Amino acid sequence: MNKNKERLLALGLMAALFLVGAVCYAAFPPGEPIRVLLDFGGGAGKIMFEHQEHHADFDLACLDCHHTAEDETDEMQKCGACHLAKPSKDSEVPSRKDSFHAQCIGCHEDMGLELECTDCHGN
Amino acid sequence: METKKKFVVSHAPHWHNGNRVSRKSYNMMLAALPAVAIGIHQYGALALGVVCIAMASAMAWELILDLLMKRPSSIGDGTAALTGLILAMLMPPTLPWWAVITTTFVAILIGKMIFGGLGGNPFNPVLVGYAVANLSWKGLFDFDAALAGGYTFGFDMAYPLTAVKTAVANGAGAEAAANFSASALLMGQQTGGIGAIFGLGLIIGGLYLIIRGYIRWEICLSFVAGIFVTAYLFKAFGPEGAYADPSFHLLTGFTLIGAFFLMGEDSSTPVNLIPMLIFGAGAGVLTMLMRNIGAYADGVVYAILLMNILNPLLDMIRPGALGKVVENA
Numbered sequence A: 001m002n003k004n005k006e007r008l009l010a011l012g013l014m015a016a017l018f019l020v021g022a023v024c025y026a027a028f029p030p031g032e033p034i035r036v037l038l039d040f041g042g043g044a045g046k047i048m049f050e051h052q053e054h055h056a057d058f059d060l061a062c063l064d065c066h067h068t069a070e071d072e073t074d075e076m077q078k079c080g081a082c083h084l085a086k087p088s089k090d091s092e093v094p095s096r097k098d099s100f101h102a103q104c105i106g107c108h109e110d111m112g113l114e115l116e117c118t119d120c121h122g123n
Numbered sequence B: 001m002e003t004k005k006k007f008v009v010s011h012a013p014h015w016h017n018g019n020r021v022s023r024k025s026y027n028m029m030l031a032a033l034p035a036v037a038i039g040i041h042q043y044g045a046l047a048l049g050v051v052c053i054a055m056a057s058a059m060a061w062e063l064i065l066d067l068l069m070k071r072p073s074s075i076g077d078g079t080a081a082l083t084g085l086i087l088a089m090l091m092p093p094t095l096p097w098w099a100v101i102t103t104t105f106v107a108i109l110i111g112k113m114i115f116g117g118l119g120g121n122p123f124n125p126v127l128v129g130y131a132v133a134n135l136s137w138k139g140l141f142d143f144d145a146a147l148a149g150g151y152t153f154g155f156d157m158a159y160p161l162t163a164v165k166t167a168v169a170n171g172a173g174a175e176a177a178a179n180f181s182a183s184a185l186l187m188g189q190q191t192g193g194i195g196a197i198f199g200l201g202l203i204i205g206g207l208y209l210i211i212r213g214y215i216r217w218e219i220c221l222s223f224v225a226g227i228f229v230t231a232y233l234f235k236a237f238g239p240e241g242a243y244a245d246p247s248f249h250l251l252t253g254f255t256l257i258g259a260f261f262l263m264g265e266d267s268s269t270p271v272n273l274i275p276m277l278i279f280g281a282g283a284g285v286l287t288m289l290m291r292n293i294g295a296y297a298d299g300v301v302y303a304i305l306l307m308n309i310l311n312p313l314l315d316m317i318r319p320g321a322l323g324k325v326v327e328n329a
Helices: A003-027 A051-057 A096-110 B021-043 B045-068 B079-090 B097-109 B125-136 B143-148 B160-169 B173-177 B182-186 B199-212 B217-237 B246-251 B255-262 B273-293 B300-314
Strands: A036-038 A047-049
Touching: A003 B045, A003 B079, A036 B143, B021 B045, B021 B079, B021 B199, B021 B255, B045 B079, B045 B097, B079 B097, B079 B125, B079 B255, B097 B125, B125 B300, B160 B173, B160 B273, B182 B199, B182 B246, B199 B217, B199 B255, B217 B246, B217 B255, B217 B273, B246 B255, B255 B273, B255 B300, B273 B300
Parallel strands: none
Antiparallel strands: A036 A047
16 A cells, blocks of 8 residues: 555545544433532542432432522533532632532431431442 | 575665555554444443544644644554544543543644654653543543443443552452452453453454564563562562452553553664563553552553653663674774
């Protein structure tokens, strides 16, 4: 195979790969997550949050947690979009750690379940 | 009179045997195919998207950078496509497209082109791209986080090296590693990079490359031996049950892809026997030190990069020149 044929082959391959790759990315956008790994770099350990299980098996509505979605019918916001790891001092939005603790512990307590740290962290 | 000729070197012109750089590139891609195919089978169309975009963008960057640097186009030699493919093999299938094309950009520009293109690079371009991207977007390259959202498999979905790393800190590495059987790891029943999960496929591909002479067995074998011996020493002389078996370390993470595909890069690896053995074994020992007592779950990428730095020094260990100098002749 001479140099020109090599180059033609490479250019053809590149175009085909771009096409297939673009179709794959466009046709399969990320959907509702099955699980979410919460890793805020704290010492208590990561948390594997069973998102689909809470949503489907425990019969929770999306809006129970994604509380800003009432005005935004098209897209759910990720928690970390507003609840920052280190919010500015005058911010009224609770930090990521505080809001997750309030949401998870609060909801479980409402159902009469007491949580230990290791029930969520580090498993 | 002795007429038997022992060694003949003819005058120019010589006859080119037809071998080209592109042949090695396409053969390496062929060897990677079984592992990539199983990865795409396991992770689906998302993985296919990452592989295609990584290969295509690496080739596009090479084309564009050759034009900008006013150099002859080198896209035909297939090394850019190979760089893209091996990078994709190390990536999780959920990596966004912008992260994929940025990674290939760093690999092609900083890994290769600024050193003058193929043959001038002191580091493996794949490793440069991966290391920079991995340090920049740790969360995107975390296999546990990346796969949690969209996948459910019928086997333990924890990334084996991270699970064992966490357990080693508690002195229970052997127990954690026992959850992953060698046969499951060989057959791709583990989470990890798109092309790094199917151990058997990587071994078959590697053996093909060694038999065809595209990679040097001395480097591959000494790397594997370095990992095996160091892991064995940790296991034998460390606290009881604290460290995982050598076989676990051989079949998880980037060990096999490192041995056969990352070590197969020409310009960043030594050429003589002793330096090759030191290079491979050193990378193996460093990998295990990082895995067992270092900060990273998998040290293959950084271990090989560190040995790349040593490469020019290692190349100074070489046979003496033929002939002799006669004083006062």
